[in-house]
Amino acid sequence: MPVTVKSFATSGEAAAALSSDRGARYLGGGTLVMRALNEGDVSISTVVRASDQALTRVDASGSRVSIGAGVTFARILAERELAFLHAPARSIGGPAVRNMGTVGGNLFAPNPYGDFTVALLALDAVVSVQGGFGARDIPVEEFLQTRDRQAGTLVLSVSCQKPQGADTFRYRKIARIKPKGGSVITLAAHLPISSGRVLGARIALGSMAPTALRAKAAERALEGRPLDASTIAAAASAAIEGTSPADDALGSAWYRREIVGVHLRRLLSGQE
């Protein structure tokens, strides 16, 4: 069924069009919205686009990086300043999907997709959105908890603090097919170390709940302790707490619960 396509020069106009029409969806790279249209999703009556250059801007010069919602994963991989995000970007799709899929769209990707968002959650990213009410910043964790109600808002950019040191941020995606495949489990950990102890640990899991979520019990097990074998074992055994994985073609909920601790242990101990 044909839909109405509305193209705008500015994100403000696009946000207004999006918030005033329940059947409107924002078209970024197309990997979610065009797929829905191809499948005959009748809930979409209008497709909104914006050519605003601010949406494809990357600012990675300072200690805090800001990435426009329309920035593709291929672009992330081409930015040396964003090296800490290369592993999550590379774990997504094949080259064509990485040339199309965007950081903003990934926030809305259902399981077993949305790997980049898992990384953003561990990095305590902030999502800048524009709705009918104006622009505001939302922590990514809150954004994900209210994602069902965010369809009428336009994501402008995401931003986060650059991790200190290459080993501080770690990422691991478990997939059936290498190098490309949907996620069985995706894990990301931000582990700032101060005087030999973990301070402010954030662990995020993908495909372990309807949206990416933090493994807060595992974070508590790490907090204030040196990253040694007994601490890692305690965190790994707490990884399952608060999760609600689903059965899908890539793995059963039971399997995901069985292996999440194993992979968290490997991630924390730096094993391949």
Next chain:
Amino acid sequence: MAKTALQFRHNGRDVAIFVDGGTNLLVALRELIGDMTPKFGCGQGGCGACSVLIDDELHLSCLTLAEAVAGRSVETLDGIKDGPNLHPLQRAFAENFAAQCGYCTPGMLMAAKALLDRNPQPSRADVIEAISGNICRCTGYEPIINAVLAAATSGRARA
């Protein structure tokens, strides 16, 4: 519903068509322009059979809104041969038995071309990564990888 006028370059030639709102590029190429080389596989971005180059970048035409290529250059498999001569990649695919049923071949060739345009001397790992978004259900991946490497080698020999 009103149709939208759309102009873009298709294999080096300007084309002008009218599309319905929401039409994807694959449908526009096949049904409105008559270029049957990009194939419909899954419609979800999982198989790569519809791969084309947009401004020299590999894209999935089934997930591309046709209107989004206005004023841009789209290259399909139909455009890579040089007159009556096959492209070196096509020749290498034939010589290395890289096509079985042939349905994935156009997408594989475009993904391989996107690789060789940027990296004329890829490693085996580079080739595997480059075609990782393309599924061959005959599972003939090894001959395909060999063909891409052979095309890269023959390109070096000519240079």
